[in-house]
Amino acid sequence: MPSRARLLALLVVAAAVPLAESLVLVSFRFRQAEGLIGQASAVWPYDSYHDLRWLLVYHNSWLTFALGLVGALVVRGMLSATLVGLAWPARVPRPSARSLLLRNLGVAAFSAAVVAPFAALAVAASVVSLSWVLFTSLVPMLILAPFLQRMAVGAGWWHGLPSAELVAWSLLDFVVITVAGGLVWTAPEGWTPVVAAAVGAINGLLWNRMVRVAVRPSHVRLRWMPVVPIVVVLALALPLAAQVLSHPGNEKNTFTPPIFNNPLAADVPYAVVLLAGHNSAYDGRPAADPRVERFSYAGLDAQGRPLPYPPTRTHQSLASSADLLAVQVQALHRRTGRPIALVGESEGAMVARTYFRHRSDTPVTALLMFSPLVRTGRAYYPPPDASSGWGIATGWLLRGMFDLANLGSSAGSHPDEPFVRSLLEDAPFYRLETMCPIPGVRVIAFLPTVTAAETTPGPFTKIPVVEVPSFHGGFLSRKVVESQVIDFLAGENISQVRREYGLLQGLAAAWQAPLLAVDANPVWRPTAPPGRPFSSAKICAPLKNP
Structure with a gap:
């Protein structure tokens, strides 16, 4: 030729x-x-x-x-x-x-x-x-x-x-x-x-x-x-x-943003619960302001104070953490008599969002999410005792890789730890509802620009967002972000969208894994939203009752 x-x-x-x-x-x-x-x-x-x-x-x-x-x-x-x-x-x-x-x-x-x-x-x-x-x-x-x-x-x-x-x-x-x-x-x-x-x-x-x-x-x-x-x-x-x-070290207190170390501004009407992320640790020390508390993944002591916890406690399921948060919220509300604001980072943001899933009568009236895990649960693999299910080979491949990486350590993350399984089993909620309005609650999300590479292109939020040039987590300590947090807690409405965010979403599209349709997975089907299986117009759509 x-x-x-x-x-x-x-x-x-x-x-x-x-x-x-x-x-x-x-x-x-x-x-x-x-x-x-x-x-x-x-x-x-x-x-x-x-x-x-x-x-x-x-x-x-x-x-x-x-x-x-x-x-x-x-x-x-x-x-x-x-x-x-x-x-x-x-x-x-x-x-x-x-x-x-x-x-x-x-x-x-x-x-x-x-x-x-x-x-x-x-x-x-x-x-x-x-x-x-x-x-x-x-x-x-x-x-x-x-x-x-x-x-x-x-x-x-x-x-x-x-x-x-x-x-x-x-x-x-x-x-x-x-x-x-x-x-x-x-x-x-x-x-x-x-x-x-x-x-x-x-x-x-x-x-x-x-x-x-x-x-x-x-x-x-x-x-x-x-x-x-x-x-x-x-x-x-x-x-x-x-x-x-990424294995946690020996730190005793890994989450000390300025709002933890400094008194709250006088015009902030809330008492605040700070929720740290995955593999965080807490030594039990109190915040500078009595109206501020660290959320404890280990719960409260007999006097209602947050208990110290090691990084492994953050590996528990989101539902378990949300139940502990509910107890702490009520205790802080009774002690201060104030409405509650939740400030969560990464997994802490997901715990806070899970808290609202089945709770309508709550003293929490403000939610600030930093580096929330946007549109999680886009794929699936069954638990290790399953004989079939979407992604069964994927699960075993990941288990082998993580087991090898975790040799000699009991604190490393694992693809079947309860936190990760929460995202897998309740994927329709976390994929479609995380960035949605909550009735009676002022909600805002602070997103690092790297989040654009974490999710599929297209609409993913119906709440105000502040997009920050940053990697995942850690930017809550920046002065400009701290100022925006205080302004929001004082009642101001904030939104800051960056032009490059959409561009980065598009450039990352080639490297995402294809999402598993909600209706395709029997585990998810009882809570699937109505409509076509692969439609992108399902963000914040009502989910079926399981």
Whole structure:
């Protein structure tokens, strides 16, 4: 086939795959997953990352997982063999079609094995809506990409360093996928297939360049060293190291914002309960103002004072913590005679929001949420004693990873700890109701801009928000934020939306795991909102009574 004809065929094949996926998603109105479309024909290993995220979310038994995995490997191997063959330079002898097919089937299997832990972390990120979990899954992919992209073209790919040109093309591939995810998602629904086909054609050009660079003879540094196995081991160790580093230390009081250390302003009519986040600790010391208390995950002592607690107490279920909060709220209200304001950070914000779920008669009339976990529970995996259920293989993969990271420590987080299972079992509430108004309560959320990468694009809030350039948690101690907290508690209405927030949401769309439809999961179905399963217009819609 002449070079121009092969290039045209390459672009057509690369465009046809995302076009087909876009037509399926548009027909189901599965708007939140459209950011993944561009990776359907992407260069290794991002194509495997695309396939495995879909598979890890949408399988409900070991049989469907096994069949889906085999099918994905066969289809991906055949597709990449076709793309490599069409992209092969005309003046370089090309392996036979059989040789290319066998090599790319092997590449598909190897790439899936390497990428599976990172895809599982992406699913975990959609359960807990924590950006560091998502970033932990992406950084190793960036490192691995230029090493793995030599696999499909010939032997000896696992020795030596990739060329600088291959690294540059690999980085450009990541940028293209990121921008393409935002473009596909933001395109009007009728134009989504057109944009998807255009993105696929760009993937074809990238395949053309990557194959040529990988095939073309060049000086390979450290040709004698088995670099790829070393890099793969180091990349796989990164998520484990991140989990180890996140283990709580020996701090006795990890949450002391200014409102804890300073007296309340005279014009604040509330008594305040401060709720710290996951893996926080408390030594029992009182706040500077008697109208302010730290919430204790261990409850109150006989005198009604918050008890000290270790980080492991924050691992209990959100319902259990909310019950303890209800007791503390009533005690503080009786002691001060004032209405109560709740100021919660991260898990503390989720405890506070859970408190209102089944309580209408309450002295709490203000809620300030800092770094709340926005749209959690977008995926599922059953408890370890289950024999089936959506994401069953995902759950065991995550358990193995966290068990390995927690060796020698009893304080580390775990995918089946009661707090995480709260988000999994009550996902419709936390996914759809966290950022909704509460009758009779003034509510505001302070969101770090990194939250944009934690949730799927689209509407997710119907309460006032203050968007702060920051990472997750910790910014409650900033002077400008402290001033806004006092102003809100004094009765002012506050809202601050940043322009870049929506842009960051779009750019992160390519790296999210597809959400599991609420109606698809029998565990969630009793509380599913009415409407189409994949509709995005369900935020704050009334939930069914279980």
